[in-house]
Amino acid sequence: MGLNNKARLVxxxxxxxxxxxxxxxxxxxxxxxxxxxxEEERLLGYAANVLYRxxxxxxxxxxxxxxxxxARKGDPCSPAQMALMAEIDLSSTDIQxxxxxxxxRLVCASVGSFGAGLPITTESEHPVxxxxxxxxxxxxxxxAPGMHFTIVARGGYAAVIHEAIPLDVTTDSxxxxxxTYSLRNNGFRSTRGVVKKEWLSHLSTERPTTFDDGERLVALVASQNFPTxxxxxxxxxxxxxQTRKMLGFLLPFGxxxxxALGVAAFLMARRHMGMPALLRRALNKRELFLLYQPIVxxxxxxxxxxxxxxxxRRADGSMVPPDVFIPVAEASGLIQRVTEQVLERVAADAGSLFADYPAFHIGINLAAADLQSTRTVELLDLLMRKTGAGAHNLLVEATERGLMDAAEVREVINAIHALGxxxxxxxxxxxxxxxxxxETFALDYLKIDKSFVDTLAIDAATSQVALxxxxxxxxxxLKMIAEGxxxxxxxxxxxERGVQFAQGWLFARPMTMAALREHMARQDAQG
Ligand SMILES: Nc1nc2c(ncn2[C@@H]2O[C@@H]3COP(=O)(O)O[C@H]4[C@@H](O)[C@H](n5cnc6c(=O)[nH]c(N)nc65)O[C@@H]4COP(=O)(O)O[C@H]3[C@H]2O)c(=O)[nH]1
Structure with missing residues (x-):
């Protein structure tokens, strides 16, 4: 393996x-x-659960x-009021x-009266x-020594609940x-684990919020009914x-x-990089040949x-389509050698074609580089002399891309026109x-591309372009030849629209010169 091949492989x-x-x-x-x-969904789920509670x-x-x-009538701690307190306690799931x-001071509760009242001690302010x-x-x-409560009061009556009640959810970690955070007191009402007050600065009252502070991922959910x-x-x-879980699922696909992509890229890279060398060999070994597609x-x-x-057709019998190797030939500077062989093949194939069918023409594709070189004109001239063809027996087909480089191309097109x-x-x-x-090149024919022809006769908006x-x-x-x-x-x-000529599978597929001669003979026989 030479150094070049090694480099290509690398x-x-x-x-x-x-x-x-x-x-x-x-x-x-x-x-x-x-x-x-x-993870955000998991945390939002917990926050929503706590909010529900x-x-x-x-x-x-x-x-x-x-x-x-x-129900109050006079004494707020009357036996009837205290009985009602007991009834409320018993019928509630969360109230102590x-x-x-x-x-x-708590002066009475469902469990009894406390005389001058039990003092309620708190660590923070509790404004009304x-x-x-x-x-x-x-x-x-x-x-209840050692216990912490949330006490909510209005009009003197109060409910005492254990502060951990809303947090009493089962967790998986x-x-x-x-x-729970009280917007009324601007402080946490109950906490479990590490929580930070500054997290609340991310709060949106409209929708649940998630963010991270670098250490923790945090979810905040605001109540729509209470300042909580x-x-x-x-x-x-x-x-x-969670990432590992997802990775376990996604990585095998990745x-x-x-x-698959790596192998495809390897094969494509090899194919592309190897192509100029293979094409050069094909030109030397004359592996290229021509088919002719009738124009009617x-x-x-x-x-x-x-x-x-x-x-x-490569030595192993496989075919390389022109759509693949013509661009490679153009990019690697081999296209003019390809064109030269095309003209030689036409000369070899034509034989008595033009003598037998004096009006018959053969269309020859020229690439951009051909249209910039006066050598192409010499080769066309040589072809006419070799085959006895008149200028009208040849038609040069140039792509739009080939016609772009106006200054250099004009001279060649003019010279081709000068040959007739x-x-x-x-x-x-x-x-x-x-x-x-x-207009610049005073062209003679326009070949309507297959992509436009395809849109015809189906009710597509794009068919307007063809028209x-x-x-x-x-x-x-310009005379017109519709392709495909x-x-x-x-x-x-x-x-109906006035297009004079066409080629395509409806009429005939590309064929060898021998098959083309038979095709013409059949046509003659039909008269
Ligand atoms: N699906 C379908 N296809 C149809 C039909 N009728 C014709 N075709 C195909 O359409 C292409 C027409 O050639 P192009 O537009 O000049 O497009 C050509 C031309 O740009 C280039 N090419 C072919 N031969 C040469 C050559 O000798 N020199 C240069 N420079 N380019 C060439 O390669 C292109 C592809 O050539 P091909 O593969 O032979 O493909 C040909 C032909 O086989 C149809 O009814 N249906």
Whole structure:
């Protein structure tokens, strides 16, 4: 293996590794993203659960307080009121006890009266809100040492609930932090695990919020009914668990896609990089040959010419399509050698063709480089002399791309015209949008590309383009050859619109010169 081949192999391997790495990297990125989404959903689920419990407790608290205030007749701690307190306690799932408060002292509750009252001690302020509600957080009562309560009071009546009630949810990890936050007191009402007050600065009252502070992923959910926010947070490392889960699912797909793409990239790179060398060998070994596709007059269906289409059969019998190797030939500077061989093959194939069919023409594809070299003119001249062809027996087909480089191309086109050979613009409408060259080069034929012909006879908006191209060709007095005609309907429509000539599978596929001669003989026999 020579150094060049080694270098090519290295490039192909590198290309395949880069291409193959893309799906793998994508699956990792996707797993990370999905891992975060899943973890956010998990935390939002906990925050919503806590909120549900918190709201349920609040509803019970206010319903109980309202009932006591409404039932009050005189003494707030009358036997009837205390009996009602007991009834509310028993019928509620979250309230520890109902009671009556005077000057931060619990004077009576469902369990009994406390004379001058039990002092309620708290660590923070508990201002009376505009709605007359007073809320004691982290409150302690001497009858329940060590316990912390949330006490909510209005009109003196109060509900005492254990502060941990809303947080009493089952969790699947012990790293999880949960909290309820009171917007009334601007402080946490209950907490479990590590929570930070500054997290509340991210709060949106409209929708649940998630964010991370670098250490923890945090979810905040605000109640729509009470001034309460619930918090659920977990260390960022917990997210990795979800990411790993997703990775386990996505990575096999990423690796499979990566391998497939990597192999495809390797093969393509090898094929492309190896192609110029193979093509050079093919030119030397004369592996290229021509097929001819009949061009018919749409008025009578008679074959009046043919387009020469190059074919490459490799030594192993495999065919390389011209769509693949012509661009390679153009890019590697081999196209003029290809064209030279095409003209030689036409000369060899033509034999007595032009003597037998004096009006018959053969269309020859020229590439951009051919149209920039006066050598092409010499070769065409040589072809005419070798075959005894008249200028009208040849038609040069130039793609739009080939016609772009005006200054250099004009000289060659003029010289071809000077020989008397007509020029067609091929694949019209598929390349550059500049139409100026149609006039600049005084062209003779316009070949309507198959992609436009395909739109005809089906009710497609794009068929308008084909019709416009036809009208434009008419106004520029260009003769037209429609390419890739496959159906009777297309042929009929083209003829109705004034297109004179066509080629396509409807009439004949590309064939050898021998088959073309038979085709012509049959046509003659039919008269
Ligand atoms: N599906 C379908 N296809 C149809 C039909 N009728 C014709 N075709 C195909 O359409 C292509 C027409 O040639 P093109 O537009 O000049 O397009 C040509 C031309 O640009 C280039 N090419 C072919 N031979 C030469 C050559 O000798 N020199 C240069 N420079 N380019 C060539 O390669 C292109 C592809 O050539 P081919 O593969 O032979 O493909 C040919 C032909 O086989 C049809 O009814 N249906």
């Amino acid at each position: 490039i192909a391997v590198c290309a395949s590794m880069v291409v193959g790495a893309v799906p793998i990297a994508l699956s990792v990125v996707l797993a990370q993203h999905q891992g975060r989404v899943l 918190s709201e349920r407790a609040s509803q019970q608290v206010f319903a109980g307080i309202d009932r006591l205030n409404q 006890t109902m009671g009556y408060i005077v000057a931060d 809100g505009k709605d007359g509600v007073e809320q004691y957080t982290r409150a302690q009562l001497s009858i 012990d790293t999880l932090s949960l909290a 926010v619930t918090v659920a947070a977990a260390p960022m490392s917990d997210m990795l668990v 690796v499979a896609a990566g391998l 007059d749409l008025h009578n269906g008679r074959c009046i010419g043919a387009e020469a289409l190059i074919r490459w 050979i007509e020029v067609a613009v091929d694949d019209f409408g598929t390349g550059y949008s500049s139409l100026s060259y149609l 416009h191209i036809i009208e434009m060709a008419k106004s520029l007095k 005609v496959e159906t009777e309907a297309q042929a009929r429509l083209l003829q």
